[in-house]
Amino acid sequence: MNDIISIENITGLIYLIRGKKVMLDRDLAQLYDVETKVFKQAVRRNIERFPEDFMFELSKSEFINWRSQFVTSSRDKMGLRYSPMVFTEQGVAMLSGVLRSKTAIHVNIQIMRAFTKMRQMIFDTDGKFRIVFETLDQLLIIENKPKKKIGFMAKEKQAEYGKRGNRKNERNA
Numbered sequence: 001m002n003d004i005i006s007i008e009n010i011t012g013l014i015y016l017i018r019g020k021k022v023m024l025d026r027d028l029a030q031l032y033d034v035e036t037k038v039f040k041q042a043v044r045r046n047i048e049r050f051p052e053d054f055m056f057e058l059s060k061s062e063f064i065n066w067r068s069q070f071v072t073s074s075r076d077k078m079g080l081r082y083s084p085m086v087f088t089e090q091g092v093a094m095l096s097g098v099l100r101s102k103t104a105i106h107v108n109i110q111i112m113r114a115f116t117k118m119r120q121m122i123f124d125t126d127g128k129f130r131i132v133f134e135t136l137d138q139l140l141i142i143e144n145k146p147k148k149k150i151g152f153m154a155k156e157k158q159a160e161y162g163k164r165g166n167r168k169n170e171r172n173a
C-alpha cells in the first residue's frame with residue numbers, strides 16, 4: 001500500500017484553508033477508495049466525532065472562491081456542486097474509527113506521515129529563515145555605526161580665510 005499512495009501525492013492534496021492544513025472530502029474518499037457520497041454518509045452518521053476543529057464545511061463565499069480557481073473545465077472543478085467537508089489532521093485521524101477497512105488503515109497511516117512531513121518541512125524552513133534574518137539584522141547594525149573619516153586630520157586651529165579683516169592686518173604688519 002505504501003507504494004501505491006506516496007506521501008508526495010498526499011501532500012499535494014493538503015490545502016491551507018482558514019489558516020489550517022486540511023484535506024477535502026472528495027480527495028479523502030478517493031484515497032480510501034470509496035464514493036464521496038458514501039464517505040460523507042459515514043461521517044454524518046458519526047458527526048459527534050468531528051467537532052469544528054476536526055472538520056468543517058466551507059462557507060458559501062469560500063466555496064464560490066474555491067470553484068472560481070478552477071475555470072478551465074468542469075472536470076477541474078472536481079465535481080464540487082456542494083460545499084465540501086474539509087478535515088484537519090485531527091479529523092483525518094478520527095476517520096480511522098469511522099472507516100474500518102484495511103485500506104482505510106493503510107491510507108490513514110500514509111496521510112499522518114504526510115502531515116508530519118509537511119510540519120517538519122515548515123519547521124526546517126523556519127529555522128533557515130531565522131538565520132537569514134539574524135544575519136540581515138547584524139548587517140544593518142554594522143551600517144548604522146558612525147564611520148571613521150579617512151585621510152589626514154590637522155589638529156591645529158584652521159585660519160579663517162576670506163575675511164577682510166585678516167587681510168588688512170597682514171598688510172599693515
